[in-house]
Amino acid sequence: MIDLYTAATPNGHKVSIALEELGLPYRVNCLSFERKEQKSADYLRINPNGRIPAIVDHDNDDFTVFESGAILIYLAEKTGRLLPQDPRQRSVALQWLMFQMGGVGPMQGQANVFLRYFPERIASVTERYQNETRRLYEVLDGRLASVEYLAGDYGIADIATFPWVRVHDWAGVSLDGLEHLQRWMQQIDARPAVQRGLQVPLREGDESRLVSTAQSMLVR
Structure with missing residues (x-):
């Protein structure tokens, strides 16, 4: 247990x-x-x-x-x-997991804070984190143009990234034009688990x- x-x-x-x-x-x-x-x-x-x-x-x-x-x-x-055994494939999965841990999560988290919770409205700071989050989304979209899931097969990199991208609106970040990222989101969202x-x-x-x-x- x-x-x-x-x-x-x-x-x-x-x-x-x-x-x-x-x-x-x-x-x-x-x-x-x-x-x-x-x-x-x-x-x-x-x-x-x-x-x-x-x-x-x-x-x-x-x-x-x-x-x-x-x-x-x-x-x-x-x-x-949910994590490949082959060393090269495992490395790819961990790279994309770290991309979320070190990039998407922190940047989008700061966008959330400055848009929703910070006592002062500082537009330039909010936009800085929103723009960086959008840039990271574009990196994800580019990756997903050639693979079904971030590490090829569905795994922990996808599980780590999905809950953040799912709440993109809360951070004021658009998915417009990111068709591969949207496709990936729909596929994962449809999974019963x-x-x-x-x-x-x-x-x-x-x-x-x-x-x-x-x-x-x-x-x-």
Whole structure:
């Protein structure tokens, strides 16, 4: 059993989507940002950075993993899925995962902050992050012009990037003219495991609940 500590954010959805795709049983612990539960002493013992997501793998001696990209790699290696075994192909997958971790996430995250939350409206700063996010989207679009998924086959690079691009409107970034990126988005959005992962957690403040993909599939 895996304990998932999460909230309804793109980074949180990365891990719930991966868990659903891999069919691993997990328990959801939704952290309230309003109550600053991510800064509690108990949670900081799991993730000293005080961010979500994080997991505790009780099947591996209560091993903890934080940082969404690290969690995706851990789950892929645990199951032998969603990350190629061939060294060259694996490198390609990790390159695109790092592209999201070091580029799309931070740039779009800053666009979100300055557009939605920053107390002062600084147009030049907001536009700087929006423009850089759009540029990164164009890089993705160029890649997807020649491959179906970012690393060729569907995997953790796609799972990491999709939840961010999905909320492009929230950052004020358009997908107009990016036909390959739009096609990729539609393909991933149609996956049943992705749809289930996007529903985790249902809302901030939900009580912890047990989610078992194997059991849920039996009743569908």
